[in-house]
Amino acid sequence: MTNTALVSSMAIAIASVMAGGAAAQEAAPKPMTAQARFDAATAASEAGKCAEAVAQFESIEQLPVARREGFLKSAIAVRKGRCLARLGRGDEAEGLIRQGLPAMAAAGGSFDAERQQAHLTLAGLARARLDYDAAILDAEAALARSQGVGRLSPLLMLTTLTRFDGGGAAIGYAKEALALAQTGNADKKVLAQIQTQQARAMLNQGQAAAAYPLLKEALANQGGLTMQVGLAEVATRADLAVAASLLGKKEEAGKYLAYTGAGRIADAPFRSAASMDAPFCGETTGLKPEDVGVVEFAIGEDGSVLGVEPIYATGGRAGALAFAEAVTQWSWAPEQIKEVPLFYRAATRIEMRCTTGADDGGSVMEPLDDAVAAWLDGKVAAGVDPQVAAARQLPLWRAALANARAAGDQAGEFGASWWLATSQLVEEKERQAHLARAAALAAAMQAPASVRGRLALEAPEGAAKGPGSWRRQRRALLAEPRLAADPLTAATLRLQIAAPGYGSREPEDAEALLDAVIEEPALPAQHPLKIAALLRRANLSAKAGDLVTAQAQFQQTGLTEQQCALIGVKPALRDSGMSPSDYPVLARKMGFEGWVSLEFDVAADGSTVRPRALFAYPPFTFGDTAVAGAKDFKFETSYRPSGGTACAANRQGIAFALQ
Structure with a gap:
């Protein structure tokens, strides 16, 4: 049977x-x-x-x-x-x-x-x-x-x-x-x-x-290189491109890759993810800096990652799964990803490597962000994590916002509004509406000065983008008595104004701005903002030829030469050294566009050390060119007593687009 x-x-x-007994009554309709x-x-x-x-x-x-x-x-x-x-x-x-x-x-x-x-x-x-x-x-x-x-x-x-x-x-x-x-x-x-x-x-x-x-x-067996393809045919061609690349057959790799459609997406939208982290190198993952992986995944309409599968890896099963696990946490803004044709979203491949550091030198906003998080501690709705930027969190936060409003829960509404206001997953118009509501709620709840200061520093709609106009905007905020009166907000603004940028030197009053942060009595001696200010101050002293003062200022930070400060001291890029002539010949011939996210250390003299292609799309196409170009990058010099590495695990993205 x-x-x-x-x-x-x-x-x-x-x-x-x-x-x-109902079976005997055939005249009556029977239930199923x-x-x-x-x-x-x-x-x-x-x-x-x-x-x-x-x-x-x-x-x-x-x-x-x-x-x-x-x-x-x-x-x-x-x-x-x-x-x-x-x-x-x-x-x-x-x-x-x-x-x-x-x-x-x-x-x-x-x-x-x-x-x-x-x-x-x-x-x-x-x-x-x-x-x-x-x-x-x-x-x-x-x-x-x-x-x-x-x-x-x-x-x-x-x-x-x-x-x-x-x-x-x-x-x-x-x-x-x-x-x-x-x-x-x-x-x-x-x-x-x-x-x-x-x-x-x-x-x-x-x-x-x-x-x-x-x-x-x-x-x-699939019918050869025809223009009528499904995902199975694309997978075989993509594997052929990987095999050809590993064998050094670049022309053939380009041919097979061209028949997958990779590198043919307008504006290469995959490069601007709201969150894209790499696994760490080391014992936890079993990955070494030289290991490389290719991971395939789909992207849902909400911008979250689906169907992650490791395709190729040199680090064994543990390494392959570490690469894939990292990809599961990536996210894109829903409005942006909807512009990508469904066929490309159904199966995308990324070349990736592990990261050698924790991406030291974060935003100077972090102490203010911590102040907001501390004030919100225990007040945010259950089921959502303020530290998670994944697209799958978006509907949860919007639901939490609606529930908080319905319940008259001002703290819960502020928490949801703030997350949505600072999320890269939210469109600008909606983001500004959430920011305005969060500011109103903070005022009504008499939030601490640092919380209200952080709200004021969030970029308003139509904020200036250029270094000069951006500095003027920050100076205008520092001139407001309520912001200047809060030590944390004022120190953050001064560090932002004093920072150099790409194509822009520090302002003439940089030393005075940094000294004001260093001498702020309301902040402890080893506060991250003071350490950041001391490092920048040491850089300026060294540039002026005063190495004695520079060494004293560096020693005051309490850092070793191998350490980067927790926040805000990454050297600014002065010159990329790259030009249109650096575009790979084969990629130009095949019509490929793509991007590379590089990771490298910056030496005290501003040169790059150990550049690596952390992420690259399409796989094995632009990585070598980007790494070669990174060797010519020039950053601002940084003072280190022995002239060693200024900062490790720096990130820099390079887009390759045909004009």
Whole structure:
């Protein structure tokens, strides 16, 4: 008896009990039996109509007989769980499937096929959350319950999950899958899918030379380099571009990349993410500075990242997953990402490396931001994290704002308004409205002076962008008595006014502004703003030739030469040294545009040290050019007693656009 027949026979018995004597009255319309309802739900599930199937399974669950422990309850749990997984409700799905599987196991081998599918669903859910250890266990359980061509799906799943591991297991799984598919006269596109996965495993095992011809076979099975493509064809071509790049075949890499559509998006919008962090190098991730990865992901309409998958990595499985985990936290502004065609959002690849530092030298606004956070501590609505900039937080904050307003909760409304006012995910017009409301609430609640100062310093609509006009705006704010009276706000403004910028030197009164911060009695001696002011003051003294004073000012900071200050002392870029002639010849020929985010240290003399391409789009296209160009960057000089490194892990973005 098949598993469907067994479930059906049990359901028939249940239906007969329910129907009772009413079955004899054929003239009266009969209600839909439990058997019919179960069959309809199963049919909807098998047809992929999961929303309908879940609703039907839930209606059956309300019946008294379905609430009792038994095989029917377990069968419903497994089938409903598989549908919930397809609907994106993974946590619910996994709980139900695991709840129902023991009864299916006890029922014997007739349920092996359904158990295989259940384990594959669980493996897919674990893979999606980057828990490859758990995914491998379920994929192996699925394989153990499979025969013949039924082994194809678990073999492909295991190929994907183990491709970063040594020992060649992934290649072995793929070879078995390919042999099964060829024996069963599988469609050419199925063969291409298996060949692509086998080649991808080879790339990660250092076998690019063997992977390259196999990927060409996969491409031929897909119909070659045609203009009609789906995501499977794009993946094979993108893998060919990676293999060709690793083999030094730049012309061929460019050709295959061109047929993916990468590098052809107007304005390269992916470069301006609201949040884009890299994993740290070191023991925690197992990554070394020289390790490189390629990660594929999709971007939802809300700007959040979906479907993250590591494609290639030199740091083994731990490194590959560290790269992928970092990408899961990236976000784009929804309004911006909607301008990107759906095809490009469905599968984007980024080349990336780990970061060697914590991006020292943050914004001078941080002490004021900390003041706002301290005042809000315990007042923000549950379920939202003020420190998280992910796009998935946007609807949560908007809901928190609406709830706070409805409840008359001024503190909750301020917290939500402030997050929305300072988020890069929010359009400017809406951002300004939230900023105005937050300022009004702060006044009504008699917020501390530093909180109200931080609100005043947030860039107003139409704020000047150039260094000169921006300084004038900051001077106007410092002239306001209420802002000048708050030590933290006044010190922040003075540091901003005194800072040099790209193409702009520090103002004539920079020394006086910095001395005012250093001498502010209301701030402790080792306050981050005072340390930042001392470092800048030491730079000015050194430029004037007064090295004795410069050394005394540096020693007053309490920093070692290897340390950067916590905030606001990154040297300003004086000259990038790059010109249109630096555009890569092949990229120009192929019509590619893209961007690179560089990371490097800055020496005390303003030169760059150890530049690396932290992120690059498209992969293996602009990174080498950007790194070579970074060696010619010139930053403002920084005083260090021994002339060593001024600051580590600096970031600089470079856009490559065809005019």
